[in-house]
Amino acid sequence: MGTIEKDEISRQKLSHDISKRTSLKTHVKRGIVIFTVIKVIMGLQNIIFQKPTFENLANNFTLEDIYDDNKGEFTLLDQQQVKFTMEPNTGCVRGERFVVMALSAPNNEPKREIIRNYYEKYPDVKVVFMVGKVMDPSAQEKLVQEQLIHQDLIQISVLDAYYTLSYKTLGSFIWINRHCGGATYIMKIDDDVQANFDNVRASLDSRFPQVNENVIACNAIMRNMRPWRHNHTNTVMGKWSINKSKMSRRVYPDFCPGWLYVTTPKVGLGLAHVGKEYAEELKYVSVLDDIFVTGYLRERLHWVELEQLQPGISGNMFKNFFSSCPFLGIYKNVFHNDYVTKKGSGTVNYVNGKKFFFCAFLEYFILENLEYIHPKLTIPPIVEYCARKHF
Template sequence: MLEKRLWSNVFFIWVGVLTCVLLWQIVQNPRSSQMHTVYTLYTQNYSRFSYPISQLPATDYNQLINLGFSFSVLNLVCNESKPLLLVLVHSSPKNFAKRRTIRETWGKNEEDVKILFMLGSVNSSDLQKTLEEENRLHNDFIQGSFLDTYRNITYKHVMVFKYAIYHCPQAKYILKTDDDVFVNMPSMKTFLSVDLSPYGANEVLFCTPRRNTKVLRTYRSKWRVSFSEYPNRNYPTYCPGWTLLYSPDVIFALYKEAQKADYFWIDDIHITGTLTEKIHVTHTDIEHLVISPKDLRSIVNDYSYNVSKPFLYGRANLNEKEIRALWKFATTHSPPRSIFKEFSRQTPYVIFVFKNTHLLE
């Protein structure tokens, strides 16, 4: 009996030591490696959200921040469907090849996923005719009446919100992304419908946050911002706009703030930084659901498909070869039944924490 008690005590002591070591490593350096990353992916109060458009001014539809506005090209892809995901892709008018690559890979419209390209207006009548012909072939453009220029990107981002609110209110989730991005659509649908909820969620802003970023003042930088434009030394925590997964309630709250706020031309900082602070929504970091550089090289260059963990996105600024290679991988490998469970199985020290999660039936 004494020997059994001794071994029992040794076992519990050993478990306690291991637990303390793990917790110490997480506290000391939570981002040093994926083995010690604490995921705090959460959504609060799962619910079917209905946009309270009655809260908006009667003139809202024809206003975009400080501009009079109209949709010069408008495709109503949702109709009577209730898509799980609405994907609105920022695209420059001349990026014909990038749009073609997306259409031929991950960007195919399905019953549960609707994908559109977001553009502003152009000065060239010849270019506009070419765009209209492209739209006649694919019916996947949304074009706003503001000029499509670099410093007008915030108008385009808020147009994403406007379209979702007025023309696809049925969508459970909204993904804003760019035309040089890869979305692992089979895994994304699993992630939304299994790991989150097929009925939607509240307070979702999943992205790759940047913290304590200094405002650039040098004239050599295209990101230069003057003191009159932004007086503070650092930007608030914000998310690069290449991948932003929103829930409808966050879309609506940000839209209301954007429509009455002063214009700021860097949309990532303005919308996911300044305005997100105002509505008190927390950024959920999904950096480890972005494919690692090593895994990307394995797929694109080695064709070995020796991928270490599941992923929802390729990295930012991909070229056509990389997007097509990732799509080949995605369509020849079945997605895991649960992204989180698979991630936890492969990386046992990763902890996924859900707070106040209520799934709908």
């Protein structure tokens, strides 16, 4: 091959490389333009369709207002005469600073054992598990036997089910105020969460050198999150879908995800009071427990602050800027979670779950928007790919 031919091949290769780089730059520029346009549109929507405002409720609630000590009864949302049918024989008698409250399903004893073993090395931590009423006598007997050994189960007279998680959360806040009211913090988790408690403690001590009694803090505050409206309940994100008749607002209130958040007995009692006061108005969204408790109930208490657990510049940057983008909130909870090391439902792994995150993106940002335009614009391959049975 002569010199001329080699020079021609080199020129063609150089031209091809330049063309590829130019094409990549063009696609990146187009992507930035599209992203910017979408964010501008969303920003305008937030200005035009502003979130509702509510009258601020006082912060002088008392336990006696919600719990009848003579009858041992209390009200949870629309459920009256609720009772604790099982509870530990002691509260925070050692002056525990933290109460770790895990929402648990009655049959999840192995998961509860993992949590017990992890926190037994922390003398200033009280661990309790909240369960609801079970209809199976054998399942109830297993709980009774477990309670005899560990004395850390709280059971309320509301049926244990996915749609009653909010009732269990508020019920736990009432119990903690009765028996652990002197605790500094409540850390709410699910029983399938494995946490890095040392990181939680260190962040709280750094973020709040003086204890903040009016706080709900988490890894990533979620803002401007639109409800899932699609009806594919068998997909990864389908369990959080809610129709417009139950939740008509364009976006949810700002909230903390329920994998792990930290609050205080004072805030917990306030949230329980709001639930009782506005039960008829809010009970239809109570199926979304973390959004309901830290969002819908919390927004009625203007004195309660949503905070990032992370201290310093990074925490403040996310709280004041990046948290306005729900996509970044999801990303941070999945891939940059300093406090939850493991979380999942069934075979679906959430923390560092690439497929979980990809399906959240596909369902929330593509499928949801297409079906918003017209229900028949669904994409069956997305529904099939993100079906829980494939995880």
